[in-house]
Amino acid sequence: xxxxxxxxxxxxxxxxxxxxxxxxxxxxxxxxxxxxxxxxxxxxxxxxxxxxxxxxxxxxxxxxxxxxxxxxxxxxxxxxxxxxxxxxxxxxxxxxxxxxxxxxxxxxxxxxxxxxxxxxxxxxxxxxxxxxxxxxxxxxxxxxxxxxxxxxxxxxxxxxxxxxxxxxxxxxxxxxxxxxxxxxxxxxxxxxxxxxxxxxxxxxxxxxxxxxxxxxxxxxxxxxxxxxxxxxxxxxxxxxxxxxxxxxxxxxxxxxxxxxxxxxxxxxxxxxxxxxxxxxxxxxxxxxxxxxxxxxxxxxxxxxxxxxxxxxxx
Amino acid sequence: xxxxxxxxxxxxxxxxxxxxxxxxxxxxxxxxxxxxxxxxxxxxxxxxxxxxxxxxxxxxxxxxxxxxxxxxxxxxxxxxxxxxxxxxxxxxxxxxxxxxxxxxxxxxxxxxxxxxxxxxxxxxxxxxxxxxxxxxxxxxxxxxxxxxxxxxxxxxxxxxxxxxxxxxxxxxxxxxxxxxxxxxxxxxxxxxxxxxxxxxxxxxxxxxxxxxxxxxxxxxxxxxxxxxxxxxxxxxxxxxxxxxxxxxxxxxxxxxxxxxxxxxxxxxxxxxxxxxxxxxxxxxxxxxxxxxxxxxxxxxxxxxxxxxxxxxxx
Numbered sequence: 144x145x146x147x148x149x150x151x152x153x154x155x156x157x158x159x160x161x162x163x164x165x166x167x168x169x170x171x172x173x174x175x176x177x178x179x180x181x182x183x184x185x186x187x188x189x190x191x192x193x194x195x196x197x198x199x200x201x202x203x204x205x206x207x208x209x210x211x212x213x214x215x216x217x218x219x220x221x222x223x224x225x226x227x228x229x230x231x232x233x234x235x236x237x238x239x240x241x242x243x244x245x246x247x248x249x250x251x252x253x254x255x256x257x258x259x260x261x262x263x264x265x266x267x268x269x270x271x272x273x274x275x276x277x278x279x280x281x282x283x284x285x286x287x288x289x290x291x292x293x294x295x296x297x298x299x300x301x302x303x304x305x306x307x308x309x310x311x312x313x314x315x316x317x318x319x320x321x322x323x324x325x326x327x328x329x330x331x332x333x334x335x336x337x338x339x340x341x342x343x344x345x346x347x348x349x350x351x352x353x354x355x356x357x358x359x360x361x362x363x364x365x366x367x368x369x370x371x372x373x374x375x376x377x378x379x380x381x382x383x384x385x386x387x388x389x390x391x392x393x394x395x396x397x398x399x400x401x402x403x404x405x406x407x408x409x410x411x412x413x414x415x416x417x418x419x420x421x422x423x424x425x426x427x428x429x430x431x432x433x434x435x436x437x438x439x440x441x442x443x444x445x446x447x448x449x450x451x452x453x454x455x456x457x
Numbered sequence: 458x459x460x461x462x463x464x465x466x467x468x469x470x471x472x473x474x475x476x477x478x479x480x481x482x483x484x485x486x487x488x489x490x491x492x493x494x495x496x497x498x499x500x501x502x503x504x505x506x507x508x509x510x511x512x513x514x515x516x517x518x519x520x521x522x523x524x525x526x527x528x529x530x531x532x533x534x535x536x537x538x539x540x541x542x543x544x545x546x547x548x549x550x551x552x553x554x555x556x557x558x559x560x561x562x563x564x565x566x567x568x569x570x571x572x573x574x575x576x577x578x579x580x581x582x583x584x585x586x587x588x589x590x591x592x593x594x595x596x597x598x599x600x601x602x603x604x605x606x607x608x609x610x611x612x613x614x615x616x617x618x619x620x621x622x623x624x625x626x627x628x629x630x631x632x633x634x635x636x637x638x639x640x641x642x643x644x645x646x647x648x649x650x651x652x653x654x655x656x657x658x659x660x661x662x663x664x665x666x667x668x669x670x671x672x673x674x675x676x677x678x679x680x681x682x683x684x685x686x687x688x689x690x691x692x693x694x695x696x697x698x699x700x701x702x703x704x705x706x707x708x709x710x711x712x713x714x715x716x717x718x719x720x721x722x723x724x725x726x727x728x729x730x731x732x733x734x735x736x737x738x739x740x741x742x743x744x745x746x747x748x749x750x751x752x753x754x755x756x757x758x759x760x761x762x763x764x765x766x767x768x769x770x771x
Contacts, residue, residue, distance in 0.1 A: 192506065235685045236640050236764075264752060298757050326550050326665045337752050350688075351640045351761050352665060355746050358753045371549045371692040374664075378685040432669050438578060438651050439672045443612050445759065447665050450550075 160433035163425050167452045170421040175413035176306070177456065178202055183401035183410060184220055184364070186241075188230070188372055189394040199369035200401070200410055201329055202453075205305060207269040208322055209363045211262030212331050215342035216363060217400065222256045224343065225398035230376060234384025236350030239373040240332055242343050244392060255343055264337030267358045268319040271311060298323070298354045301446040303417035303426075306453075307365075308446045310357055322362040324353050325447035327370050331361040349374045352447040367412055367453045411456035425452070474747035477739050481766045484735040489727035490620070491770065492516055497715035497724065498534055498678070500555075502544070502686055503708040513683035514715075514724060515643055516767075519619060521583040522636055523677045525576030526645050529656035530677060531714065536570045538657065539712035544690060548698025550664030553687040554646055556657050558706060569657055578651030581672045582633040585625065612637070612668045615760040617731035617740075620767075621679075622760045624671055636676040638667050639761035641684050645675040663688045666761040681726055681767045725770035739766070 161169070182205065188197040203213050219225060225242070232240035245251040300311050301323060312319045322328065329347045333340030340361060347366055366373065376393060379386040386392050401409050415422050428434075430444035475483070496519065502511040517527050533539060539556070546554035559565040614625050615637060624635045636642065643661050647654030654675060661680055680687065690707060693700040700706050715723050729736050742748075744758035 233689075235688055267753075298755050298759075335749055350664065351764075354762065355743070355751070355755045355758070357755065359746075359751050374549055375547075375689050375691050377689050429669070432673075435649055437669070437673050439581075441612050441669045441671065444669070445612075448668065450665075 159435045160428065162432070162434035163428040165434070166421060166425045166428055167415060170415060170419070172457075174416045174419040174421045175454070175456075176416055178306075178367070178412040178414055178453070180401050180409045180411070182364075183367075183412070184216070184398060185401050185404075185410075186225075186369075186398045187396040189396055197369065197372040199372055200367050200412070201364045202367045202412070203364040204307065204322060204362065208307075208309075208320075209266060209269075209331075209361045211260050211266050212340065212342040212361045212363050215259045215262070216345075218256055218259060219343055220398055220400045221403075223397060223399065224253070224256060225395055228253070228395050229392035230373075230395065231379075231392055232346075232383065232385045233349075233376045233378050235378045237348075237353060237384065238346040239349055239376060240344065240346040241395060242332065242345060244389070246344065255341060259341050259343075261338055262340070262361070267337070267361055268321045271318045271320050298357065303422070303446070303449075303451065306414040306417050306451050308449075308451070321358050323446060324348055324356045324362065325365075325450070326350070326352060327366040327450075328362050329364045329366060330356070331363055333360060347373050352445075354447075368410070368455075413454055413456050415452040417451060422451075425449075473749045474742065476746070476748035477742040479748070480735060480739045480742055481729060484729060484733070486771075488730045488733040488735045489768070489770075490730055492620075492681070492726040492728055492767070494715050494723045494725070496678075497681075497726070498530070498712060499715050499718075499724075500539075500683075500712045501710040503710055511683065511686040513686055514681050514726075515678050516681045516726070517678040518621065518636060518676065522621075522623075522634075523580060523583075523645075523675045525574050525580050526654065526656040526675050526677050529573045529576070530659075532570055532573060533657055534712055534714045535717075537711060537713065538567070538570060539709055542567070542709050543706035544687070544709065545693075545706055546660075546697065546699045547663075547690045547692050549692045551662075551667060551698065552660040553663055553690060554658065554660040555709060556646065556659060558703070560658065569655060573655050573657075575652055576654070576675070581651070581675055582635045585632045585634050612671065617736070617760075617763075617765065620728040620731050620765050622763075622765070635672050637760065638662055638670045638676065639679075639764070640664070640666060641680045641764075642676050643678045643680060644670070645677055647674060661687050666759075668761075682724070682769075727768055727770050729766040731765060736765075739763075 182203045184201040184203065186199040186201065188199065190196055203216065228241065228243050230239060230241040231244045243253040245253065298310065302309060302311060308323050308325050310321045310323050326348050329345055331340035331342050332344035332346055342363065377391065378384060379391065381387040415425065426449050429449045431440040431442065433440055496517045498515040498517060500513040500515065502513065504510055517530065542555065542557050544553060544555040545558045557567040559567065612624065616623060616625060618634070622637050622639050624637050626633045640662055643659055645654040645656050646658035646660055656677065691705065692698060693705065695701040729739065740763050743763045745754040745756065747754055
């Protein structure tokens with residue numbers, strides 16, 4: 144993603160440019176679609192040492208992405224299967240992972256509810272659902288206000304779609320999309336065979352975007368509140384960051400669907416419409432910081448460094 | 458960074474390819490240069506709640522990068538100026554920052570030692586010190602074994618240099634390099650004017666690489682051990698992640714130069730030579746995972762997702 148300096152210079156006023164956050168704060172209410180409550184999972188961890196509650200809210204990906212696993216996750220949450228499980232792995236600069244700590248021991252593993260789907264690996268990608276406005280497939284470039292081009296990065300072609308960062312094939316005849324591994328994205332742990340992840344074992348990204356996992360493992364959502372309760376957990380010292388003793392694990396009190404809560408208690412979130420003019424200005428400002436602290440604009444940005452703004456409904 | 462699939466296919470044996478870690482583990486001893494003890498800073502945090510020691514080791518950048526600030530940092534460490542200061546800011550997916558918690562209050566701010574340099578902003582970049590072997594400046598491509606091209610990413614041209622990730626101008630007449638903001642890199646906090654950072658206020662990156670900061674703020678080194686003691690700290694809830702109360706801060710017992718320790722107590726580290734054939738294979742494997750877990754190779758990688766392997770001297 145490079146910048147057309149000439150275009151930008153023409154659009155830049157003499158006074159200091161607004162910061163990305165100032166641009167977001169200026170968005171009209173119509174730029175903030177609601178996130179469906181039905182797509183929210185709520186994870187309550189055991190309180191911290193000081194007795195403070197730790198609630199993590201996860202937004203599940205919309206169709207057509209990862210729907211086989213997401214169907215399983217809805218069943219597991221409805222069955223309160225995760226209640227009493229734990230966070231078992233924290234690998235620095237990589238992932239936090241949770242589920243049944245005994246899953247590898249047939250004698251003590253927690254039985255999964257009946258009726259979970261075995262999801263084939265072809266579901267790591269999905270049929271393309273949208274033609275991104277303004278995208279030039281040949282060059283991989285998409286022009287936003289101010290000249291920001293969103294397109295090819297080191298891992299291929301990327302775009303924003305309904306508030307999500309996704310990858311797409313540069314070959315139009317392949318016509319596939321997939322979600323990408325940015326900070327806070329949530330995915331499904333699996334063993335070596337690609338169809339072994341049920342959705343009972345989940346992870347969240349807590350470091351440098353591990354884009355090598357794209358299309359190799361199923362992403363199912365992202366943390367939209369309470370990320371810090373995952374990212375600040377003590378790191379594990381076993382292989383791959385697994386905790387070596389049970390007391391190191393953080394107990395999960397409950398994971399449930401937000402739709403189970405009484406209507407008045409259901410959390411209401413909104414995201415900044417990634418097709419809006421405000422988002423285009425925001426993405427451009429992330430690539431070309433011209434607010435007073437900055438002395439040199441980067442002239443580019445990768446998709447994971449343009450986090451989609453999400454807020455509680457005002 | 459894209460991959461030449463044909464080249465790679467020819468080089469790939471029928472059996473499963475080794476993982477990046479397996480490649481690193483196979484490196485001969487000659488691929489592991491020593492990190493000079495003189496370039497190490499040791500930060501001892503107060504013990505954690507369970508009484509465990511928390512030691513962070515930082516490697517300072519070699520010349521010609523950021524030497525004005527690094528000179529100041531050596532003076533501050535020699536004066537034990539940081540002893541009794543604290544970690545004051547932890548912003549999720551961004552930075553941990555430490556120094557004098559009262560620095561903004563002229564009445565209570567800790568006096569800096571005499572003789573610190575005021576470093577001009579032109580030192581955010583340095584004269585180019587090396588012509589990277591195999592780099593094609595016109596295309597930004599550098600070929601490693603197996604076809605991995607390391608070159609242009611979303612932020613410009615990048616390369617590895619003596620074990621460090623650095624950026625370089627794509628215009629040979631500009632002939633400048635700069636270190637880049639990957640996970641664990643350490644930099645100098647400053648106020649709005651670019652020459653206001655003395656080196657007394659330092660930060661470390663704990664999330665998505667904030668590459669917009671490249672050339673806008675001085676990088677001076679990286680955490681090479683104990684990163685988890687910074688990345689797992691509770692996040693602050695004031696503006697920009699500053700803690701709002703003194704008890705939230707993590708006290709710094711001492712920051713000193715490793716060279717102050719008795720010779721036998723000095724930590725000895727090595728890095729994987731970024732000019733070695735082993736590193737080229739490692740970088741290629743990071744871009745093209747073909748070890749058994751993976752079903753699709755990404756075909757590319759960004760420089761921050763190729764962390765330079767560092768180990769204790771065996």
